[in-house]
Amino acid sequence: MIGRSTLSELARLRPGVKRKRASSYDPTGGNRDWWEIAPGETRTIAEAAGAGCIKHIWMTLWCEDPFVFRKLVVRMYWDDEESPSVEVPIGDFFGMGHNLIRNFVSLPLQMSPQDGRSFNCWFPMPYQSRMRIEMVNEATHTTNLYFYIDYEAYPDGTRLDEYARFHAQWRRVNPTPGWADPAVRWKDNPDAMRAAWAEPNLTGEKNYVILDAEGRGHYVGCHLDVDCFSRQANDWYGEGDDMILIDGEPLPSLYGTGTEDYFNTAFCPTQEYSAPYHGVILNQGTEDWRWRGKNTLYRYHIEDPIFFEQSIRVTIEHGHANKLTNDYASTAYWYQTEPHKPFPALLPVEQRLPRP
Numbered sequence: 001m002i003g004r005s006t007l008s009e010l011a012r013l014r015p016g017v018k019r020k021r022a023s024s025y026d027p028t029g030g031n032r033d034w035w036e037i038a039p040g041e042t043r044t045i046a047e048a049a050g051a052g053c054i055k056h057i058w059m060t061l062w063c064e065d066p067f068v069f070r071k072l073v074v075r076m077y078w079d080d081e082e083s084p085s086v087e088v089p090i091g092d093f094f095g096m097g098h099n100l101i102r103n104f105v106s107l108p109l110q111m112s113p114q115d116g117r118s119f120n121c122w123f124p125m126p127y128q129s130r131m132r133i134e135m136v137n138e139a140t141h142t143t144n145l146y147f148y149i150d151y152e153a154y155p156d157g158t159r160l161d162e163y164a165r166f167h168a169q170w171r172r173v174n175p176t177p178g179w180a181d182p183a184v185r186w187k188d189n190p191d192a193m194r195a196a197w198a199e200p201n202l203t204g205e206k207n208y209v210i211l212d213a214e215g216r217g218h219y220v221g222c223h224l225d226v227d228c229f230s231r232q233a234n235d236w237y238g239e240g241d242d243m244i245l246i247d248g249e250p251l252p253s254l255y256g257t258g259t260e261d262y263f264n265t266a267f268c269p270t271q272e273y274s275a276p277y278h279g280v281i282l283n284q285g286t287e288d289w290r291w292r293g294k295n296t297l298y299r300y301h302i303e304d305p306i307f308f309e310q311s312i313r314v315t316i317e318h319g320h321a322n323k324l325t326n327d328y329a330s331t332a333y334w335y336q337t338e339p340h341k342p343f344p345a346l347l348p349v350e351q352r353l354p355r356p
Contacts, residue, residue: 073088079130109121228326280297
């Protein structure tokens with residue numbers, strides 16, 4: 001029932017499918033085309049009953065709180081679940097971390113002019129019996145939200161049993177416990193650093209965790225947001241390997257060769273670049289310190305989703321063998337059957353704010 005988005009499928013007839021939209025339009029016919037969400041308010045912005053699929057989400061917003069992109073949270077619920085399948089700060093959901101926005105183009109997520117203030121999501125989001133999207137405003141000021149939720153409604157009796165439900169989750173560790181940080185390595189004795197160098201990291205046990213899910217489904221990618229604030233010897237964060245463990249395996253069957261390699265770049269990139277499936281959309285490095293400050297990279301597994309039957313654990317080292325102390329955050333995107341594993345509690349708002 002859910003049509004493909006390729007040009008070759010555009011001519012195919014789909015009897016009974018109806019295009020629907022929830023939007024912030026002014027029902028009086030005026031031009032007050034936004035919804036006001038007060039500080040502390042949780043408000044449902046879209047809901048529908050019956051079988052359907054969200055095909056596109058567009059949003060923009062205005063708020064006097066400078067940290068609104070980390071303080072406004074989007075939650076999505078499918079069918080009759082009580083726990084959200086999506087719970088992500090709004091800026092991070094649309095592909096950019098650090099409470100920042102900027103123009104970039106990927107296939108599933110885009111920030112568009114002016115200056116990245118227009119947000120677009122193209123991930124399909126099917127549901128069997130109902131859907132609900134709500135916004136949680138933890139900002140200090142009212143948020144004026146403009147939005148389109150474009151979805152398809154399917155004929156009565158339509159079954160979507162072969163389609164998994166869309167999920168997205170935000171995580172952060174600030175700071176990561178890097179053993180090469182001078183404040184860490186000399187805390188007890190210098191032998192600890194030498195021991196860490198000698199100990200191989202094969203299981204990924206101490207890695208930064210991007211996703212830890214249970215059920216049947218497929219992982220479709222993430223963006224990683226690294227703030228390098230601790231100047232350490234050989235502090236290029238890209239030496240950290242990705243390690244993905246599937247269905248409870250003790251050692252990762254997908255073992256990578258470095259952070260920049262997982263994100264499909266090479267040779268310690270500092271150039272900003274965006275493509276359909278991968279990109280580096282933020283680098284604040286200087287000539288003296290090439291990867292200092294805030295960095296954002298993305299990798300979307302659109303052509304090569306990573307399948308799991310029971311569980312998946314997506315991890316990445318923070319520096320070689322987890323040597324570096326930095327600020328790591330990420331948003332993971334995946335599809336799976338329900339019920340899903342309960343999400344870790346979203347960090348309180350003061351712990352979601354970017355480092356100065």
